[in-house]
Amino acid sequence: MSPTPRAKLLSRAILAGTSAYLAGQVVHTVLNTNRWPFCTFNMFAYHKRDQALQMRVRLVTDDGGTVGPTDPWSLLPLEFFRVVSVLERVFYAQDDIEARDRFCRQALERLNRRGWRAWDEVKASFSAGPGRRFVALELYFVEVDFRTCSPVDRTSVTSAELVHRYDPEGVVAHQQEDRLWRFVEPFAEETEKEGAGHAA
Numbered sequence: 459m460s461p462t463p464r465a466k467l468l469s470r471a472i473l474a475g476t477s478a479y480l481a482g483q484v485v486h487t488v489l490n491t492n493r494w495p496f497c498t499f500n501m502f503a504y505h506k507r508d509q510a511l512q513m514r515v516r517l518v519t520d521d522g523g524t525v526g527p528t529d530p531w532s533l534l535p536l537e538f539f540r541v542v543s544v545l546e547r548v549f550y551a552q553d554d555i556e557a558r559d560r561f562c563r564q565a566l567e568r569l570n571r572r573g574w575r576a577w578d579e580v581k582a583s584f585s586a587g588p589g590r591r592f593v594a595l596e597l598y599f600v601e602v603d604f605r606t607c608s609p610v611d612r613t614s615v616t617s618a619e620l621v622h623r624y625d626p627e628g629v630v631a632h633q634q635e636d637r638l639w640r641f642v643e644p645f646a647e648e649t650e651k652e653g654a655g656h657a658a
Contacts (some may be wrong), residue, residue: 468624507601509644513545514612516638517566518594518629519586525637527598528612535564549597549621562624566592594625616644632653 531538573583
């Protein structure tokens with residue numbers, strides 16, 4: 459018994475759609491480009507929400523110099539996505555101040571003793587510079603709106619909260635935290651909808 463015309467049409471449509479998707483995926487893989495839902499490595503293709511909670515770190519050297527605020531990926535010699543998971547367990551999942559201080563002390567000792575080079579998904583270590591060492595670390599949780607925050611300026615955020623400061627030598631000057639950040643307003647969907655309603 460042969461398939462009905464409707465079943466044939468449906469199977470052809472599924473085959474054509476799948477073929478077109480795979481062709482698009484191959485093109486994006488070869489060109490090393492990302493355009494959702496296509497991705498160079500399609501295991502990472504997913505749709506992000508417009509707003510997200512992220513982490514930023516700021517390191518202070520013994521001469522008062524700073525690195526950051528920036529992404530925390532260069533804090534540990536691990537794949538960048540694993541660094542975030544470790545920090546979430548230390549600074550988000552529990553409130554043990556001693557465990558947080560111990561983690562910060564060990565991370566700074568590792569950075570000061572011997573850095574590491576970038577390799578695959580591991581980012582190169584933070585560097586204090588010749589003759590200097592890191593003595594303090596601050597970790598922040600920030601909110602970003604991908605529609606209004608700059609993707610290259612890691613200080614461009616909608617809000618920032620200091621989660622932990624490790625400063626055993628007291629080198630972090632008492633300064634206003636908002637000077638570290640370039641605060642931007644989140645995208646106002648209501649305003650856009652109201653404007654569209656008035657235009658109609």
